[in-house]
Amino acid sequence: MKEIQIYNSYSGKKEIFKPIHEGRVGMYVCGPTVYSDVHLGNCRTFVGFDIIYRYLQHLGYKVRYVRNITDVGHLEGDADTGREDKISKKARLEQLEPMEIVQQYMNGFHEMMKIFNVLPPNIEPRATGHIIEQIEMVQAIIDNGLAYEQNGSVYFDTLKFAEKYGVYGKLSGRKIEDLLTETRDNLKNQDEKRHPSDFAIWIKAAPEHLMRWQAPWSVGFPGWHLECSAMSTKYLGEKFDIHGGGGDLKFPHHENEIAQNYGVCGHAPCNYWMHGNMLLLEGKKMSKSDGNSIMPGELFTGQSKHLTKAYSPMVVRFFMLQTHYRSTLDMTDDALQAAEKGYRRLMEGQKVLQELSHPGNGKAGDLDKEINSLIDLAFNDMSDDFNTPKALASLFELVTKINSLKGGQLSLGDVTAETLERLKQTFNDFIFDIFGLLTEDFASSGDGVVDGLMNLILEMRQTARTNKDWGTSDKIRDVLKELDIVVKDSKEGATWSKA
Ligand code: AMP
Ligand code: ZN
Numbered sequence: 001m002k003e004i005q006i007y008n009s010y011s012g013k014k015e016i017f018k019p020i021h022e023g024r025v026g027m028y029v030c031g032p033t034v035y036s037d038v039h040l041g042n043c044r045t046f047v048g049f050d051i052i053y054r055y056l057q058h059l060g061y062k063v064r065y066v067r068n069i070t071d072v073g074h075l076e077g078d079a080d081t082g083r084e085d086k087i088s089k090k091a092r093l094e095q096l097e098p099m100e101i102v103q104q105y106m107n108g109f110h111e112m113m114k115i116f117n118v119l120p121p122n123i124e125p126r127a128t129g130h131i132i133e134q135i136e137m138v139q140a141i142i143d144n145g146l147a148y149e150q151n152g153s154v155y156f157d158t159l160k161f162a163e164k165y166g167v168y169g170k171l172s173g174r175k176i177e178d179l180l181t182e183t184r185d186n187l188k189n190q191d192e193k194r195h196p197s198d199f200a201i202w203i204k205a206a207p208e209h210l211m212r213w214q215a216p217w218s219v220g221f222p223g224w225h226l227e228c229s230a231m232s233t234k235y236l237g238e239k240f241d242i243h244g245g246g247g248d249l250k251f252p253h254h255e256n257e258i259a260q261n262y263g264v265c266g267h268a269p270c271n272y273w274m275h276g277n278m279l280l281l282e283g284k285k286m287s288k289s290d291g292n293s294i295m296p297g298e299l300f301t302g303q304s305k306h307l308t309k310a311y312s313p314m315v316v317r318f319f320m321l322q323t324h325y326r327s328t329l330d331m332t333d334d335a336l337q338a339a340e341k342g343y344r345r346l347m348e349g350q351k352v353l354q355e356l357s358h359p360g361n362g363k364a365g366d367l368d369k370e371i372n373s374l375i376d377l378a379f380n381d382m383s384d385d386f387n388t389p390k391a392l393a394s395l396f397e398l399v400t401k402i403n404s405l406k407g408g409q410l411s412l413g414d415v416t417a418e419t420l421e422r423l424k425q426t427f428n429d430f431i432f433d434i435f436g437l438l439t440e441d442f443a444s445s446g447d448g449v450v451d452g453l454m455n456l457i458l459e460m461r462q463t464a465r466t467n468k469d470w471g472t473s474d475k476i477r478d479v480l481k482e483l484d485i486v487v488k489d490s491k492e493g494a495t496w497s498k499a
Contacts, residue, residue, distance in 0.1 A: 026240030034105035067121035127227035141263035152204030152218030172251035349399030
């Protein structure tokens with residue numbers, strides 16, 4: 001199997017990837033907290049790990065990919081105690097069952113993953129389905145002397161942990177001394193903790209709290225970080241290969257997860273920690289609570305003050321590929337327009353390539369060598385910590401050659417039939433299997449997305465016409481015409497078809 005290198009956030013360097021069991025990979029990625037619609041920042045993280053999952057499979061690994069759903073325990077403000085559970089709060093405000101909230105946003109999340117062509121994980125466990133495992137973990141950590149009970153809640157003893165193992169803060173680059181002096185004055189249960197850096201692993205439920213389970217210490221609910229320790233151990237074992245998530249999860253979430261796993265098993269959960277970087281919107285972290293976000297739906301309709309037009313899901317996926325997962329990615333209208341051009345150029349190159357047929361008698365000259373080395377380079381870049389922008393750059397150099405082969409500036413006689421076949425295979429592998437892009441063929445989308453988008457566009461056209469906004473309605477007509485889409489108006493409304 002081809003050797004790959006992975007940047008390990010824990011060691012802070014690139015390492016050669018050696019799976020625990022030959023040919024197999026266990027990978028756990030923290031999933032969404034389903035109390036609101038996913039924003040594009042969340043989508044970036046899941047698209048990023050989708051490409052990693054796809055590439056590992058492409059290399060021949062049998063991957064068990066576990067991505068959880070957080071449906072209890074994640075408190076407001078991400079701190080670990082004293083504030084309300086995000087899902088519980090939403091349920092209270094909307095006067096719904098917490099599980100109704102969970103179902104609604106989990107469905108929305110799945111839909112969005114499908115729209116972005118993100119493969120489903122092999123196991124998608126939910127925190128509420130693993131309360132027993134979490135209670136067992138709390139007990140084990142208490143038995144190992146690294147947690148204590150206080151008024152029905154249980155806290156992880158970070159100072160003891162730091163003294164015993166010396167790794168608390170290593171992942172996120174924090175010092176235990178700093179953590180101990182960090183004040184979290186907005187937490188009402190602060191006085192229950194022995195040290196400010198301790199965190200809750202079991203929380204006694206306040207009377208108004210909607211989600212609660214019977215445990216030896218109180219009727220309560222688990223701390224957010226515990227679910228990932230419990231579910232990764234259950235499905236991937238006490239030690240697995242890759243643990244991932246967005247970079248903002250390093251602290252406190254992953255740091256505390258490591259502490260808990262030590263608390264139960266005496267060692268860290270995984271060999272490689274991988275963290276994706278943040279999606280920014282015009283230079284600032286995309287975040288719903290700060291009002292600095294674009295929802296996927298706004299992107300697909302262009303209805304956002306940040307955008308001049310609509311962008312399709314595959315253009316957005318392509319846009320994400322253009323930047324390495326460890327770099328920040330700034331979403332701007334200009335960058336999306338450039339991505340749209342890039343996506344089209346790649347897909348057109350792919351179409352032209354698949355239509356090329358070899359005349360026979362090709363020779364393995366310089367051009368043949370160049371094509372083969374660009375293909376090798378693309379795979380080597382993917383194997384170097386999943387460097388999608390570099391791999392794309394090689395594919396674009398190949399697109400230039402493909403266009404010249406078609407235009408006659410280069411000759412297929414200078415390429416062997418074998419190389420042409422390899423080139424075709426490489427483009428199919430990269431575009432569809434590894435990058436997970438789809439052809440945006442308007443006429444043949446069976447998933448309803450295109451229909452939904454088209455209906456919306458036709459509705460907007462109708463509104464514009466009703467309002468005598470001829471500028472907008474003409475613009476819509478011209479763009480549709482450019483895309484070879486014919487709109488027919490009738491009494492029942494407008495319908496569309498591909499010319
Ligand atoms: P949450 O639903 O808040 O638990 O987040 C789900 C995932 O989205 C986590 O892995 C976060 O790290 C990730 N995430 C949140 N905001 C962003 C962002 N602006 N860019 C990239 N990933 C993000
Ligand atoms: Zn997690």
